[in-house]
Amino acid sequence: MFGLSSDLIDVRRVFTHVEEIHHEFGPVADAPLVRGAIAAVLRNPYAGSYHANIVPMMEALNPLGVQLAQQLCQAMGVAPDAIQGYGKGAIVGASGELEHGALWHVPGGYAMRELLGWKGDRAAYTAGQGGVSSGQPGNALSIVPSTKKVGPPGAALDVPLTHINASYVRSHFDAIEVRVPGAPRADEIVLILAMSTGARVHARVGGLAAQDISQWNGLR
């Protein structure tokens, strides 16, 4: 059940979106590209007035992030090791501020990264001190790309997607439009996670290829 983790987390609605792309007027893919997004619509406890300290909600969002990451993977009908791209985003209702959307960076990003096999130290990253290692130290090494905005109910957000292990993999630069009809209301936030199983369906503009990742630093 959603929303039982904390007084700060009060989920009204969960919206999942999964698309299978067979082609885009070129050769039909052997296996369709699967892209998905999950959006939780929750009450914004900081709506309506300025709160200097909003950090408590960041930690309170951790269980929700884990639930959403798992539920998205399940809705996409694939195992976590099939996920090659990811992204995240937030749409803050009219009585909130953009900064409230920023609360999602750590709990949203690390929930997905841990699901996909990240082995790092979340506490160190939360404190802004990411670790460095050599070889392939697990999966989901890349920063999780994101967008956020303040918007009305039904606002569309283009959530960027990049390769989970190397941000520069050109075939996996993509974006998925996410929109929840009727949300967010003024006192709500829509928090979004997005994943994909591969490259753009007809990727052919060169650049770093996924099989050529070598530095394992999240970039190349």
Add this chain to the structure above:
Amino acid sequence: MTAQIRKIVVQVDEVLQEGGKAVTPPTRRALAMAVIANPYAARFSDNLDELIAIGEELGGLLGARCVKALGIKPADAHSYGKAAIVGEAGELEHAAALLHPKLGAPLRMAVSKGAALVPSAKKQGTLGTAIDVPLGHKDAAFVRSHFDAMEARIHDAPRANEILVAVVVTDSGRPHPRVGGLQVHEIVGQDGLR
């Protein structure tokens, strides 16, 4: 004729609370959409048999996708609806060919029974056009708690030569229905109306 499908999109909308009051169990609506090539784009044809056959194929495919997304047994489906958006190089009649002659029977198989008419909407449109798919109880059209609609939209479809076909299946009515009318427990389920 087999549908030339470019993409399939499935959405589930789960409402856990509304008006500050918990919805128990949560209401859930599933929407499955297919974007297909319109075999009659940019030409007039008296005969629309290809689209009629594609409608039959998609009724089963999209109905099953909805039921799977909800994770329910077919008999646990409550309401349904269907819609189509025809790209600029097609005609409104192409949506009618998809939706009306043959889409319903396999959709009813997917949700088991389905005595009631499948409510529908159609329009012409372009990339990102939204259509509100009307919903009604699958066995009794007069069940007031299940009159609803779900918005269907794909940002990059339909292209001029395409048609977006949408099917919605739910396992519930509206959150907190309280405007009376025929109730689910009063359904007879024979004539499709009550």
